[in-house]
Amino acid sequence: MRYAVLVTGPAGAGKSTFSSSFLTHLRLSKRSANLVNFDPAASPTSFEYEPVIDIKDLISLDDVMGELGYGPNGGLVYCFEYLMQNMDWLEEELGGFEDDYLIIDCPGQIELYTHHPFLPDLVRNLQRLGFRVCATYLIESQFMEDRYKFFSGVLSAMSAMVNLEIPWINIMSKMDLVTANTDDPSSGARNGIRRKKDIARYLDPDPLLLATTRGQEASVPNPRFHALNQAIVHLIEDHPLVSFLPLDLSSPDSLETVISHIDYTMQYGEDEEPKEPHDLDEGDFQDLE
Ligand SMILES: Nc1nc2c(ncn2[C@@H]2O[C@H](COP(=O)(O)OP(=O)(O)OP(=O)(O)O)[C@@H](O)[C@H]2O)c(=O)[nH]1
Numbered sequence: 557m558r559y560a561v562l563v564t565g566p567a568g569a570g571k572s573t574f575s576s577s578f579l580t581h582l583r584l585s586k587r588s589a590n591l592v593n594f595d596p597a598a599s600p601t602s603f604e605y606e607p608v609i610d611i612k613d614l615i616s617l618d619d620v621m622g623e624l625g626y627g628p629n630g631g632l633v634y635c636f637e638y639l640m641q642n643m644d645w646l647e648e649e650l651g652g653f654e655d656d657y658l659i660i661d662c663p664g665q666i667e668l669y670t671h672h673p674f675l676p677d678l679v680r681n682l683q684r685l686g687f688r689v690c691a692t693y694l695i696e697s698q699f700m701e702d703r704y705k706f707f708s709g710v711l712s713a714m715s716a717m718v719n720l721e722i723p724w725i726n727i728m729s730k731m732d733l734v735t736a737n738t739d740d741p742s743s744g745a746r747n748g749i750r751r752k753k754d755i756a757r758y759l760d761p762d763p764l765l766l767a768t769t770r771g772q773e774a775s776v777p778n779p780r781f782h783a784l785n786q787a788i789v790h791l792i793e794d795h796p797l798v799s800f801l802p803l804d805l806s807s808p809d810s811l812e813t814v815i816s817h818i819d820y821t822m823q824y825g826e827d828e829e830p831k832e833p834h835d836l837d838e839g840d841f842q843d844l845e
């Protein structure tokens with residue numbers, strides 16, 4: 557069985573950092589895994605590990621911008637269109653990895669996830685080649701400092717989930733930046749994200765965070781925003797699709813929990829032969845007597 561985990565999310569969410577910590581963890585657990593780079597703009601220095609498949613071997617954003625005169629975002633779309641037309645390249649690159657686990661580091665332009673057809677096409681191709689695919693969507697913990705930014709993150713995650721229709725895990729990255737502040741009322745954490753229970757309202761989004769609270773009315777100048785917020789509150793209440801797993805890379809337990817959710821979502825290892833418990837030698841019992 558072959559597995560592929562797409563690592564997606566907005567710019568700077570920590571996708572590449574998570575991808576390499578994920579790979580390190582799998583390799584330390586004696587699991588074979590490899591990195592795939594799908595970001596045609598990635599600089600070679602952004603990887604701790606050499607990707608086994610790199611979209612830049614097919615097409616690089618620098619060339620598209622330099623030779624065809626595209627800007628960075630149009631250039632990215634061009635690169636993905638080019639990839640879609642050259643699926644045999646990907647198929648050939650993937651050929652050598654039987655029984656493997658691929659971590660696919662994706663670019664940070666969210667329009668790629670919310671409305672372009674590239675990722676759904678790519679997923680269909682991977683499935684056709686016998687991969688079980690799941691996606692992770694990272695948003696960074698700083699989003700919790702601003703409710704409006706946070707809910708725009710929730711809505712983008714929702715829209716990407718609906719667009720891709722594959723097993724999905726939302727991750728709140730960079731939790732080391734908030735957990736250090738928790739339970740210390742004198743800390744500088746903003747917007748009341750001081751205690752663990754406040755964090756919980758974001759990880760399992762409480763739509764009431766968006767409802768205008770006392771003292772905030774003045775900051776909402778247009779009553780139409782209030783109506784819009786109410787509509788979003790109802791949408792999230794009626795369709796609670798999005799919740800976040802916290803990821804604190806400074807804690808091995810946190811990374812382990814996230815990885816076990818990913819394994820579970822993909823039913824990793826379900827088809828493997830159960831391992832025989834190792835045979836006990838008679839000598840093993842002597843100490844007990
Ligand atoms: N404190 C902290 N910083 C992090 C963490 N993960 C990533 N960063 C920092 O966040 C910045 C962006 O990290 P990347 O891993 O490059 O993020 P990305 O999502 O791959 O970015 P793009 O590919 O440009 O969209 C870097 O400066 C990282 O050092 C984390 O867990 N904690």
Ligand SMILES: [Mg+2]
Pocket residue numbers: 571572573595602661662
């Ligand atoms: Mg990156």
